[in-house]
Amino acid sequence: MRFAAFLLTLVPLMAQEGHPLVGSWRxxxxxxxxxxxxxxxxxxxxxxxxxxxxxxxxxxxxxxxxSLDASNWGVHLEADMKDRSGKLIHFVADGKVEDVTSARRRxxxxxxxxxxxGDFKITRDD
Amino acid sequence: xVMNTESRVEKDPAGAAILFAQDGAPVTIGSQxxxxxxxxxxxxxxxxxxxxxxxxxxxxxxAPPGQTGYWDSGFGGLTGKNGANLPTNLExxxxxxxxxxxxxxxxxxxxxxxxxxxxxxxxxGGPRQFHTPFGLLIYELPEAKRILxxxxxxxxxxxxxYMDGRPHPPADDLDPSYLGHSVGRWEGDTxxxxxxxxxxxxxxxRGGLPHTDALHxxxxxxxxxxxxxxxxATIDDPKAYTRQWTGGWTIPWAPNQDxxxxxxxxxxxxxxxxxxx
Numbered sequence: 001m002r003f004a005a006f007l008l009t010l011v012p013l014m015a016q017e018g019h020p021l022v023g024s025w026r027x028x029x030x031x032x033x034x035x036x037x038x039x040x041x042x043x044x045x046x047x048x049x050x051x052x053x054x055x056x057x058x059x060x061x062x063x064x065x066x067s068l069d070a071s072n073w074g075v076h077l078e079a080d081m082k083d084r085s086g087k088l089i090h091f092v093a094d095g096k097v098e099d100v101t102s103a104r105r106r107x108x109x110x111x112x113x114x115x116x117x118g119d120f121k122i123t124r125d126d
Numbered sequence: 127x128v129m130n131t132e133s134r135v136e137k138d139p140a141g142a143a144i145l146f147a148q149d150g151a152p153v154t155i156g157s158q159x160x161x162x163x164x165x166x167x168x169x170x171x172x173x174x175x176x177x178x179x180x181x182x183x184x185x186x187x188x189a190p191p192g193q194t195g196y197w198d199s200g201f202g203g204l205t206g207k208n209g210a211n212l213p214t215n216l217e218x219x220x221x222x223x224x225x226x227x228x229x230x231x232x233x234x235x236x237x238x239x240x241x242x243x244x245x246x247x248x249x250x251g252g253p254r255q256f257h258t259p260f261g262l263l264i265y266e267l268p269e270a271k272r273i274l275x276x277x278x279x280x281x282x283x284x285x286x287x288y289m290d291g292r293p294h295p296p297a298d299d300l301d302p303s304y305l306g307h308s309v310g311r312w313e314g315d316t317x318x319x320x321x322x323x324x325x326x327x328x329x330x331x332r333g334g335l336p337h338t339d340a341l342h343x344x345x346x347x348x349x350x351x352x353x354x355x356x357x358x359a360t361i362d363d364p365k366a367y368t369r370q371w372t373g374g375w376t377i378p379w380a381p382n383q384d385x386x387x388x389x390x391x392x393x394x395x396x397x398x399x400x401x402x403x
Contacts, residue, residue: 015243018326018338019226019365047340047365070229101233101241 015103015126019045021068021075027122029093029111037084041077041122054079073097075107089114174353177315180268185315185349187264187273195381196278197355200259202375204331204359212358215373222368227336234334243328247390249283249304252321252330252343253359256377258283260388264347264355273310273317280390287319294322302339304328319345330361338365346374353379 016023021043030036043052043066050066065078077093095109103126111120178186189195202210205218223231234241244250250258261278271290277283287310294300294307300323308321321343324330330337342362349355358374361367 015241016326017243017329018336020230022326045338045365068226070226073229100230101237103241 016124020073020097020100020105021045021050021066024125025107025122026125027106027120029113029118029120031116031118035118039120039122054081068097073100075109081113083113093120095120171353174351177349177351180266184312185317187266187317187347187349187355193382194384195379196383196385197262197264197377198380199257199262199277199279199377202257202357202377203333204253204335204361204373204375210375210377212356212374212376215375216371221335222371224366224368227366230336231334234329239334242332242334244280244332245394247281247394248328250277250280251304251306251324251328252337252341253345253357253374254329254331255283255285255305256357256359257332257375261380261385262377263385276385278385278388282389294320297322302326306341306343315348317345317347319343319347321345335361336366337361337363340365353381355379 022045023043025041025043026038028036028038040055041052041063042054042056043050043063045051050063050068052063052066054061054063059082061079061081063077063079065076067076068074069076073096075093075095075097077095078091080088080090083089091111091113093109093111095107098106098108104123106121106123108121109119111118178190180186203215205211205216205221207213207215207217221228239245244254244258255275255277256262258277258279260280263274263276263278265274265276266272266289267274271288273287273289275285275287277285283305285305285308287308289310291311292309294309300307302323302325304325304327306321307323308319310317310319312318322341324337324339324341324343326337326339329335330341330343340363344360344362346358346360347355355377356374357377358372360370360372362370
């Protein structure tokens with residue numbers, strides 16, 4: 001275990017160095033620290049728009065509205081996503097990219113879905 | 127202290143020029159490059175001989191038979207007009223960035239290249255190959271209808287340019303790579319290279335100019351005299367820039383020397399020195 005951790009310190013992270021939102025992002029959202037829901041975003045940039053999907057698999061949702069404000073690295077994400085009961089509910093997430101030049105950059109912000117409000121944090125995968 | 131963010135040449139308090147190599151180590155200009163004299167050196171270089179040529183008359187981009195030498199890369203940038211840069215270069219303020227690309231470039235400058243993949247021995251794709259320190263060789267293999275571009279620095283990258291008239295593969299068949307897919311042709315005395323199929327895992331130029339997988343690179347390479355290689359790159363990347371733009375630099379010939387042996391992976395401590403802000 002200790003050796004594996006040592007190896008991880010030696011392996012350079014292979015970042016995606018193009019548009020900062022492109023790639024797969026994993027994390028969670030929820031109303032408080034104990035009540036969290038895992039979420040995965042696959043984001044791409046077609047030259048004009050941010051496109052992508054949320055939670056690829058049987059419950060995949062298509063990203064409906066997404067944008068990046070490069071002046072402050074603000075991110076806006078919207079889609080209809082199933083809640084825990086399987087019901088489609090619209091969510092809106094607003095956050096900021098943190099440590100934008102890093103391979104393991106993050107998007108952190110607020111999340112609202114139906115009547116529930118909370119926070120979210122997703123980290124870019126390599 | 128004066129810093130040119132593209133060429134990464136600084137002046138120490140005494141005014142001596144110091145090159146900050148890709149590997150982050152300061153190298154006094156001239157110590158790495160024997161016989162060059164350094165930028166601003168008082169000693170005048172002897173006049174260059176004529177461009178060496180193949181029997182059919184087109185320029186020879188390597189050492190003539192019986193001689194040694196290599197292109198003494200490590201200087202120059204796509205923007206700015208200082209030093210080895212071409213007088214036609216844009217200033218950085220004139221580069222037609224998309225807003226996100228401009229913001230990312232500025233963030234990379236603000237954080238002083240601390241996340242530059244190249245110092246972690248990632249291959250130098252695109253123009254980066256031509257200003258990676260520790261030398262460059264360009265070998266034409268007429269019987270194979272290929273040109274090889276060999277980098278002495280970084281992870282000692284080599285790149286193939288197909289000269290047999292083949293087109294690029296269809297976009298869906300291209301596996302994005304650090305060096306892309308390159309095809310070339312001679313237009314008079316200029317080698318024109320057209321490349322596509324780049325991945326997004328590297329910085330295409332020192333300083334952090336962004337690119338995307340849409341990068342279409344057109345390079346013009348010529349040898350106007352024996353001692354000079356002129357490198358010019360047109361950046362066509364509509365995802366990162368609002369229009370095509372062009373920049374380049376010249377690279378001097380290091381005569382009577384073999385290609386130095388250098389491996390980025392050998393005791394690389396440089397990224398530990400890049401602490402950024």
